[in-house]
Amino acid sequence: MGALVGLAFGLGSLLVWAAFRWPRAEAPPRPQGRVRRVLTEAGLPDVAPRSLALLCAGSGAAGLVLVLGLTRTLPIAVVLTAGAAYLPWAVVAGRVRRRRREFAQVWPEAVDDLASAVRAGMSLPDAVAALAVRGPAALRPAFDAFALDYQVSGRFSECLDRLKDRLADPIGDRVVEGLRIAREVGGGELGRLLRNLSGYLRDDLRTRAELEARQSWAVNGARVAVAAPWVVLLVMSTQPSVIERYQSAAGAAVLGVGAASCVLAYRLMMRLGRLPAERRILR
Numbered sequence: 001m002g003a004l005v006g007l008a009f010g011l012g013s014l015l016v017w018a019a020f021r022w023p024r025a026e027a028p029p030r031p032q033g034r035v036r037r038v039l040t041e042a043g044l045p046d047v048a049p050r051s052l053a054l055l056c057a058g059s060g061a062a063g064l065v066l067v068l069g070l071t072r073t074l075p076i077a078v079v080l081t082a083g084a085a086y087l088p089w090a091v092v093a094g095r096v097r098r099r100r101r102e103f104a105q106v107w108p109e110a111v112d113d114l115a116s117a118v119r120a121g122m123s124l125p126d127a128v129a130a131l132a133v134r135g136p137a138a139l140r141p142a143f144d145a146f147a148l149d150y151q152v153s154g155r156f157s158e159c160l161d162r163l164k165d166r167l168a169d170p171i172g173d174r175v176v177e178g179l180r181i182a183r184e185v186g187g188g189e190l191g192r193l194l195r196n197l198s199g200y201l202r203d204d205l206r207t208r209a210e211l212e213a214r215q216s217w218a219v220n221g222a223r224v225a226v227a228a229p230w231v232v233l234l235v236m237s238t239q240p241s242v243i244e245r246y247q248s249a250a251g252a253a254v255l256g257v258g259a260a261s262c263v264l265a266y267r268l269m270m271r272l273g274r275l276p277a278e279r280r281i282l283r
Contacts, residue, residue, distance in 0.1 A: 041168045042095040052088060060085030071237040075252035079259050080230065103169045104208070106136035108201045111175065115194035124183055124190065125156050128163075142166040156183055171201065222269035226262045 035049040063084025068077040113134055117127035129147035132140055145166055149159040157180060164176045178197060182190045236242045245251050 037168075038092060038096060040165070041099070042092050043099050043168075044092070044095075045166075045168075052092065055088045056085045059087055067234070071234075071243060073237060073243050073246050075246050075255045076233065076237050079255050080234065082259070083230070100169060102138050103167070104171055104201075104205050106138050107171050107175065108198045108205065110135050110139055111194050111198040111201065114179075115191055115198065118194065119191050124179065125150055125159075128179065139167075218269065218272070222266055225269075226266045229258070229262070 033049065035052060039045065039047050039049065039052065060081045064077050064081040067080045068074065071077060110131055113131060114127050117130055117134075118124065122130065128143065129150060132144035132147045135143055142163060146159055146163040149162055150156065153159065160176050160180055164173055167173075167176075175197065178193060182193060237246070246255060
């Protein structure tokens, strides 16, 4: 019995010594997948990609049952089901665009608030944390979490990293990295840097708004041109003669070719009329 106790004590001591002698190497962070990245940029970090996939599947199944019940034609139901399954992803992508547009409109105001706070004598971390109270409403939740992080840890650089992840915004990445450089380098040029950044953001916002207003007709035209034939088909499919035509193999082939042509034309129209999108290169 004494030998067993001694063996257990020696083995435990060896494990404790090994834990300090050979610490476990931290695994590199796993890169985010495209779906996870889009959900984060849409302001939905708590939604799992699997949940979005299930929502798409449920939407497609509901569309299949509904269209099949109305038309009793499987080819028409299959084509329209694909559009119903794509609808949740389209909503998330639209949310990303609206969120970026909203952030782009309020970032100049936030940078002006930072410049005013720094000019009034506040330290840079306190000025950033103060945006949770005085900043634009769209940015307050992220800066409120930053203020709590900095109050708990006091590590400005790590708190900026988490702030950048919460914002998930290209302009936010540039602002955060500019603040990091200003903090590390120091000096009295922070106010000038913030004023220049605010002017640049306002000029960029003004130019992009003008371009978006001019190319909006192309985007709306592409959407109407793609949706109109399928709405007409859904209305006409309640007629028995139309149902008989599309229940044949030739009718199914026509639907397949038409769907592929619509998708190709829509993607081409959107690519030709799309403005260069901001990319997160400082993640």
